[in-house]
Amino acid sequence: MTVAPEDLAEYGRDWTRVYDPAPAAIVFPRTTDEVAAFLRLCSEHGVAVVPSGGRTGLSGGAVAANGEVVLSLARMNKIFPVDLLSSTVRVQAGAITQAVHEHCAPLGLTWPIDFASKGSSHVGGNISTNAGGQRVIRYGLTRNWVNGLQVVTIGGDILELNGSLQKNNTGMELSQLFIGTEGTLGIITEATLRLTSLPIHTELFFFATSSLAASLELLKHTKLNGPFTILTFEYLTNDCLESVLKFSQRKSPFASAAHSYILLEVECAESAEQKQKLDEWMQIALENDLIVDGVLAHSHEERNDLWALRELVSESLAAQGLVYKNDIALPIAKLDEFATEMQALLSSNYPHLKLFLFGHLGDGNFHVNFLKPPQMEKSEFLDICHAADTEMFETVRKFGGSVSAEHGIGLLKKAALSYSRTPAELAIFRQIKKALDPQNLLNPGKIFD
Ligand SMILES: Cc1cc2nc3c(=O)[nH]c(=O)nc-3n(C[C@H](O)[C@H](O)[C@H](O)COP(=O)(O)OP(=O)(O)OC[C@H]3O[C@@H](n4cnc5c(N)ncnc54)[C@H](O)[C@@H]3O)c2cc1C
Structure with a gap:
């Protein structure tokens, strides 16, 4: 346990820099039994607990701003041997995402949850946020890649949910309750992860496009005619690229410079015939103005360089100052219309907000980021962002979208939840919370009050 001020400041927050951390203490259990004993104590004494993973969350889910005790899973980071017969691996919740990749790769296997923060994020955090990332278009969300969970309840009960089973049709699959609920219902201590084969051969392209509409036409052409399986279809505007290049x-x-860019990674065969098919596919994209320029990575270094152009967007913006983030999902067919309305709204009502738009276009997921102008006070900036949110979320609702595609609700998007969930749904949320955490001690105030 630590109460050192620098630890309280560090472990009391996540990647959002909106809330001031103020935890009472940080505890670092090493075993599930220690977690259970600690939660039993918290339950007896009415102590609020904030579960903490790699603290890369973007919604304030791991923030402890009200004297809670932070329960860090950082010391529970074991990764057990891969079960080759069932293609699963058991890990403790504090295992780093990238470490799981590195553990499985020599066996030709992977846990296909992949994004820029994988070097710091924990499996427990990934599961608690039902994380998405760059490969959702191919593999789906984290939920698809979890067979079983070990969870400790606030009363100290240790639940073994589904083990490593692929099939288990025996009523409610309780493990699903703890996926994507941001530590509000229980502490995940271990997980059995489903694995898949690593792609045998991949190609990575970076395309310049003349508009979002052209990028979406490219997506259609890629899905319909691409002689490959899409692994990644990522989007960024020129402002985002400029930010990365400078940073x-x-x-x-x-x-x-172009209007926007697409990072496309595909899995395909490695042959002269395949190369010709790729050339033909690209030629059609060029002739139809779906792309204005493009490059293909020819080496490991070139791959890393192209990936960096997309992966460094968040970091490059954060280096410039306070960033206000939204992470919205829309039906793909509505993305262009939404972006046009959004631009019009910003120009007319919020001219001080500079928009940085990027995200997982292939999943209908935009990251809508605003950077605080240097001369503006933080409070004024946040007030303007909140006002813009209200109008933007109305548009999201109108188009049948969601106010949080993959980052979760945490503290940051709590006020927006009603744009995506009905009163009847929220009432069920509250009943489930009450059943599992009657004293409201587990990550209180996150997702909803
Ligand atoms: C540069 C950058 C890029 C990112 N890109 C993506 C992306 O593409 N896709 C995406 O989905 N996210 C992305 N994120 C967000 C973030 O990395 C993910 O949400 C990640 O899954 C959080 O994991 P973490 O271990 O850091 O969790 P934390 O931030 O520590 O916690 C997240 C939530 O989970 C809870 N929690 C953590 N561990 C446990 C546990 N063991 N039991 C119960 N509850 C727990 C916390 O209380 C909190 O509510 C990005 C973040 C950064 C900084």
Whole structure:
């Protein structure tokens, strides 16, 4: 346990820098039994607990701003041997996402949850946020890749939910309750993860496009005619690219700037015939103005360089100051209309907000980021962002979207939840919370009050 001020400041927050951390203490259990004993004590004494993973969350879910005790899973990071027969691996919740990848890769297997923060995020955090990332278009969300969970309730009961079973049709699958509920119902201490084969051969393209509409046409062409399986279809505007280039001292792969860019990774065969098919597919994209320019990575270094152009967007913006983030999902067919309305709204009502738009276009997921102008006070900036949110979320609702695609609700998006959930749904949320955490001690105030 620690109460050192620097630890309280560090472990009391996540990647959002909106809330001031103020936890009472940080505890670092090493075993599930220690977690259970600690939660029993908290339950007896009415102590609120904030579960903490790698603290890369973008919604304030792991923030402890009200004297809670932070329960960090950082010391529970064991990764057990891969079960080759069932293609699963058992891990403790504090295992780092990338460490799981590295553990499984020599066996030709992977846990396909992949994003820029994988070097810090924990499996427990990924599961608690039902994380998405760059490969959702191919593999879906984290939920699809969890066979079983070990969860400790606030009363100290240790639940073994589903073990490593692929099939178990015996009533309610309780493990699903703890996936994506941001530590509000129980502490995940271990998980049995489903694995899949690593792609045998991949190609990585970076395309310049003349508009969002063209990028979406490229997505259609890619889905319909691409001689490959899509692994990643990521989008960023030129403002995002400029931010990355400045931050990382890199050069654009293109001679002139375009409206936006697509990072496309595909799995395909490695042959002369395949290369010809790829060339033909790209030629059609060029002839139909779906792309204005494009590059293909030819080496490991070039791959890393192209990936960096997308993966460094968040980091490059954060380096410039306070970033206000939204993470919305829309039907893919509505993305262009939404972006047009959004731009019009910003120009007319919020001219001080500079928009940085990027995200997982292939999943209908936009990250809508605003950077605080240097001369503006933080409180004024946040007030403007909240006002813009209200109008933007109305548009999201109108188009049948969601106010949180993959980052969760936490503290940051709590006020927006009613745009995506009905009163009847919220009433069920509250009943489930009450059943599992009657004293409201587990991550109180997160997702809903
Ligand atoms: C640069 C960058 C890029 C990112 N890209 C993506 C992306 O593409 N897709 C995406 O989905 N997310 C992305 N994220 C967000 C973040 O990395 C994910 O939400 C990640 O899953 C959080 O994991 P974590 O271990 O850091 O969780 P934390 O931030 O520590 O916690 C997240 C939530 O889970 C709870 N929690 C943590 N561990 C447990 C546990 N063991 N039991 C119960 N509850 C627990 C916390 O209380 C909190 O509510 C990105 C973040 C950054 C900084």
